[in-house]
Amino acid sequence: MLKLADFSAVIFDMDGLVLDTESTYCIAWQQAASAMGYDFSDDFCLSLSGLHYQDIELKLLDACGGEFDLQTFNRLSGECWRDYVKCNGIKIKHGFTGLLDLLVRQNMPYCLATNSRTVNALECLELAGINGVFSVIVTRDHVQHGKPEPDVFLHAATLLQVDIKRCLVLEDSHAGIVAAARAGAVSVFIPSTAQVDPLAVELCDLMVGDLAQLTDVIA
DSSP, rough: OOOOOSSEEEEOOOOOTTTTHHHHHHHHHHHHHTTTOOOOHHEEEEETTTTOOOHHHHHHHHHTTOOOHHHHHHHHHHHHHHHHHHHHOBBOTTTHHHHHHHHTTTTTTTEESSSSOOOOOHHHHHHHTTTTHHHOOOOOOOSSSTTSSSSHHHHHHHHTTTOGGEEEEEOHHHHHHHHHHOOOOOOEEOOSSSSOHHHHHOOSEEEEESHHHHHHHHH
């Protein structure tokens, strides 16, 4: 069984792991698609979870056809998203505060490693009221390749001055678990959607229901 004492640092994903952003993205994507005459199912929106925006655009083109206006969609979805989160904010995932308290008590270094761009990550953290929590933040802007490539986790380990093999990576998406495996890190899979990818389950070192359960396991 994994124990916190066996590691030298913890690396958090952001979307769907620390923050409940995926539900807000789905709402915005569906509103933007509807305005353009398209109908995006919940399942389709959730399939975009954890992907870099360039991969999201490829999936949009594949689903909607090459004539799909990405520029208009990106503009509309951005407007819809900001309107929604300004009214509703962004929720912190259950168990994050308790796990963070444990890391602080144990003097365990931690950081954030996300496929989001820096400006988007900082905006989300601020909207959730935790913009001062992570002193080290690695985003897609800092590396050549996003998840599922290992770059963000390897860069995070370098900044923390910790061997990646001594890092515990916390992820909610298939792309993130693949990236952690390719990096050589130990990973915990905490799915944020009802549909769980079997490959992610196979690749991860531990799967739990939420961050509170993880805290109970590793403490």
